[in-house]
Amino acid sequence: MASPSTFLTEAMRQQAIGQESPPVCLEVEKGAIIKFAQAIGDGNPLFNDEAAARKTSYGGLIAPPTFLRSLGQIRPDLPFDIPLHRVLDGGSDWEYFQPVRPCDRITAVARITDLRERSGRLGLMLISTIVTTYRNQFDEVVATQTNTTIRY
Amino acid sequence: MAEQLYWEDVAEGMELPPLVKNPTTRQLVQYAGASGDFYEIHYALEYARGNGLEGVILHGALKNAFLGQLMTDWMGPQGALKRLSCQYRGMDLPGRPITGKGTVTRKYQQDGQFLVDCAIWLENAQGEKTTPGTATAALPSRSVGG
Numbered sequence: 001m002a003s004p005s006t007f008l009t010e011a012m013r014q015q016a017i018g019q020e021s022p023p024v025c026l027e028v029e030k031g032a033i034i035k036f037a038q039a040i041g042d043g044n045p046l047f048n049d050e051a052a053a054r055k056t057s058y059g060g061l062i063a064p065p066t067f068l069r070s071l072g073q074i075r076p077d078l079p080f081d082i083p084l085h086r087v088l089d090g091g092s093d094w095e096y097f098q099p100v101r102p103c104d105r106i107t108a109v110a111r112i113t114d115l116r117e118r119s120g121r122l123g124l125m126l127i128s129t130i131v132t133t134y135r136n137q138f139d140e141v142v143a144t145q146t147n148t149t150i151r152y
Numbered sequence: 153m154a155e156q157l158y159w160e161d162v163a164e165g166m167e168l169p170p171l172v173k174n175p176t177t178r179q180l181v182q183y184a185g186a187s188g189d190f191y192e193i194h195y196a197l198e199y200a201r202g203n204g205l206e207g208v209i210l211h212g213a214l215k216n217a218f219l220g221q222l223m224t225d226w227m228g229p230q231g232a233l234k235r236l237s238c239q240y241r242g243m244d245l246p247g248r249p250i251t252g253k254g255t256v257t258r259k260y261q262q263d264g265q266f267l268v269d270c271a272i273w274l275e276n277a278q279g280e281k282t283t284p285g286t287a288t289a290a291l292p293s294r295s296v297g298g
Contacts, residue, residue, distance in 0.1 A: 065220035086203060089212035091216075092216055096233055
């Protein structure tokens with residue numbers, strides 16, 4: 001199927017910006033943190049060893065910086081159908097405010113903050129900027145992730 | 153536990169200790185399981201090729217994790233990562249080593265915190281920066297009895 005040369009109108013763009021995902025929740029289990037650290041090949045005791053982590057200023061095991069990707073890359077639905085069905089992750093910009101710890105209950109909401117189209121090597125691409133806000137059970141923002149999602 | 157890095161030990165222009173990673177398809181499957189990202193381009197060869205790719209490719213988020221480790225290994229247990237940013241410019245395939253590298257671009261104090269900004273990236277065996285990024289770390293200072 002040939003891609004169209006242009007797709008996005010300003011009205012569609014304005015309709016998409018501000019779209020939010022339903023909240024996504026994760027109960028953070030210690031075993032899941034350790035499995036995640038093992039999967040990325042990171043043996044840091046802070047993420048793997050409760051006894052060693054207790055002796056640090058964190059006072060116990062914490063999650064590695066990108067652990068919150070365990071909630072998935074949340075992508076709010078676009079309020080229209082698009083002819084582009086393949087998805088690539090373009091990159092992420094994380095800001096961290098609080099460590100994520102075992103037994104935290106994290107709630108994430110993702111919001112589209114920008115949408116643009118571009119023609120490139122992959123043909124027509126629709127590029128969304130999505131800001132995901134992660135809060136813990138104390139309603140503290142633990143992190144935000146600004147992600148670039150490419151549909152082509 | 154790794155040695156602690158103090159803010160006073162850091163100078164602008166300093167290089168971070170490189171982090172060598174040898175990702176395998178097995179690791180991509182392990183990461184798929186741990187992260188819940190089961191998109192087939194990361195472990196099913198035919199599916200990846202059907203999507204116009206040379207082979208299965210690393211999850212962008214796994215490369216993001218490698219850059220996180222580059223920072224947390226360097227910062228030591230009392231450091232706190234404030235910001236971690238990267239862009240996936242080039243694809244990386246399992247079976248090909250990639251190295252995380254970085255340099256300190258700025259050292260400063262702000263709101264009572266002792267901060268350093270770094271330029272960080274993953275590069276392949278050809279020296280191409282497939283995953284450039286930036287990071288900010290807060291480090292303990294000897295001046296406050298850290």
